[in-house]
Amino acid sequence: METFEFSGSTNIGDFLPIFKWVGLSGLEKRLVILQGKRDKFMQDLIEELRRTRDSSDFEGRTKTMTDVLLSLQEAEPEYYTDEIIRGMMLVMLSAGTDTSSGTMEWAMSLLLNNPETIAKAQAEIDKHIGQSRLIEESDFANLPYLRGIINETLRMYPAGPLLPAHESSEDCTVGGIRVPRGTMLLVNAWAIQNDPKIWAEPMKFKPERLLGLEEQIKRWHYAVTIWSR
Ligand code: HEM
Known part of the structure; x- marks a missing residue:
C-alpha cells in the first residue's frame, strides 16, 4: 500500500x-x-x-x-x-x-452502470460461446464487443494514468522535436485518452467506439514500431 x-x-x-x-x-x-x-x-x-x-x-x-x-x-x-x-x-x-484488479473493478462498475452494454456482451457470448463452457483466451478473437468493453475501460480509467517517467538515454528527434539526452518525459495518458478533441463524449462509456478503430490502431502501432527502429 x-x-x-x-x-x-x-x-x-x-x-x-x-x-x-x-x-x-x-x-x-x-x-x-x-x-x-x-x-x-x-x-x-x-x-x-x-x-x-x-x-x-x-x-x-x-x-x-x-x-x-x-x-x-x-x-x-x-x-x-x-x-x-x-x-x-x-x-x-x-x-x-493493482493494475489488473483495479481495471477489473472499473469494468464491473461501468457494466453495472450501463446495463445495455451487459445485454450486448451477453448476446455476443451466447452466440459465439454458448452456455456450456467458460470463455478461453483464444475466444477473444471472436468477441469484438467484449474487447471493446475492456479497451474502453482502459481508455477511461487507465491503471497508470501518468505513465512511469521515461528518460532519453541518447540525443534523439521524436516527431520533429529534438530531445536531448537525459530529458525526462512525463506522459499524461489519462489526458490523451479522455481528450474531447480526439474522443466524442469522452466521459461516456461506449465500447462500440473502439470496434472500427481496432484495425486502424494495429496499422498505426505497426507504423510506430517501424518508425521508432
Ligand atoms: C490492466 C493491467 C495492466 C495495465 C493497465 C498496465 C499498464 C502498464 C503501463 C502503462 C506501463 C508503463 C508503460 C510505459 O510507459 O513504458 C506498464 C509497464 C509494465 N508493466 Fe504493466 N500493466 C498491466 C498489467 C501488468 C501485469 C499483469 C504485469 C506483470 C505480471 C505487468 C508488468 C509490467 C512491467 C514489468 C512493466 C515495465 C516494462 C518496462 O520495463 O518497460 N503489467 N504497465
Whole structure:
C-alpha cells in the first residue's frame, strides 16, 4: 500500500533542480527507507519458503511463483540470486496486481452502470460461446464487443494514468522535436485518452467506439514500431 501511495507522489527535485543540489529531498529519503522495508519483506518471504522446501508437506502443497524461482536458483544459482528473485517478486506485486484488479473493478462498475452494454456482451457470448463452457483466451478473437468493453475501460480509467517517467538515454528527434539526452518525459495518458478533441463524449462509456478503430490502431502501432527502429 505504501509503495502505491509513494509511486503517486511528486518529487519536487524533478521540477526545481535547486532542491537536488541541497541533498536528498524528503521524498528521496522516504524512498530509501521504503526500499529497505520492501526488500526485507520480500527477503523474509524467500527465507520462509526456502525453509518450507525442506519440510515433508512441500511436495503436496500448491507451488507459488517464488517456489518456482527457488527451484531455478538451485539449478542456476549464479543467475537466480535472491536479488533477482526479489526483483521479479516486486514486478509482479507492483506492476501486475493493482493494475489488473483495479481495471477489473472499473469494468464491473461501468457494466453495472450501463446495463445495455451487459445485454450486448451477453448476446455476443451466447452466440459465439454458448452456455456450456467458460470463455478461453483464444475466444477473444471472436468477441469484438467484449474487447471493446475492456479497451474502453482502459481508455477511461487507465491503471497508470501518468505513465512511469521515461528518460532519453541518447540525443534523439521524436516527431520533429529534438530531445536531448537525459530529458525526462512525463506522459499524461489519462489526458490523451479522455481528450474531447480526439474522443466524442469522452466521459461516456461506449465500447462500440473502439470496434472500427481496432484495425486502424494495429496499422498505426505497426507504423510506430517501424518508425521508432
Ligand atoms: C490492466 C493491467 C495492466 C495495465 C493497465 C498496465 C499498464 C502498464 C503501463 C502503462 C506501463 C508503463 C508503460 C510505459 O510507459 O513504458 C506498464 C509497464 C509494465 N508493466 Fe504493466 N500493466 C498491466 C498489467 C501488468 C501485469 C499483469 C504485469 C506483470 C505480471 C505487468 C508488468 C509490467 C512491467 C514489468 C512493466 C515495465 C516494462 C518496462 O520495463 O518497460 N503489467 N504497465
